[in-house]
Amino acid sequence: MYVRLFAASWLLLCACLAVLAWGFQAPFAYDPVGPRAYPLLLLTLMAAASLWLLCKPDLLEQRFNPQAAGRALLCVLTLLAYALLFEVLGFVIATALAAFVLGLLFTGRLLPCAISGLLMGVLLYSLFDLLLDVPLPLGLFEAFVES
Template identity: 75%
Template sequence: MYVRVFAAAWLLACAGLALLAWGFEAPFAYDPVGPRAYPLLLLFLMACGSLWLLCKPHGDPTPAFDWAIARRAALCVLVLLAYSLLFEVLGFVITTALATFALGLLFNGRLLPCLISGVLMGVLLYGLFDLSLDVPLPLGVLRLLES
């Protein structure tokens, strides 16, 4: 019952925030998609999750609280917090590589595949966003290699 009340409240909050985000405009065009695409995408995904919680059948049992899963979720939040704090300092490529590596290990990935996928994610996503989509991303410490 409490889950459905929370889901309904969250769905209303998503709708209200989407109305606010729809009015986002930049005084100058700093990227091709504009400032409203990212918040609207996140709000859409959260609204889909709320709808699922509202409409899921009553017969599904709620799993018992598991400390291992809670610890893994907390570590995931800490990795994402570190990602946001180090994004400008270290730059997109290094921060994305480190976060991908850490999240891969957090979800029981093997060391070498996590390392390779982290480096590939950082480099390939930088190429996609900065070079293909013209979205400027910070280079951080790699700025020294640019010249």
């Protein structure tokens, strides 16, 4: 019963937020899609999940697993630290550290997690900066680039 109540309230909240997001306008065209596409996409996905929970709430009922809850909390804290350190450390270092920690949280081994985290930071920076021309913060590497 509580699952259906939560799903119905979340669906109503998604509808209200979609009405707000529909009015997003940019004063200039910096993006062909516009500023409303991303929030509307997320709200559509959340509304679809809410509808699914309204129809099949029994699939969500499980026993509380403290180990999984601890992992989920560490995952959220890692992503929060990533958001806070993104500009300070720069994209490459922050992404490498977040990927490393998340890999360890999902029972990865130390060396492969370190290598994949480093590769992910460097390759994603190359993709966004060089190919897609999206400026990303360099953080600690800014001193080396300006020299």
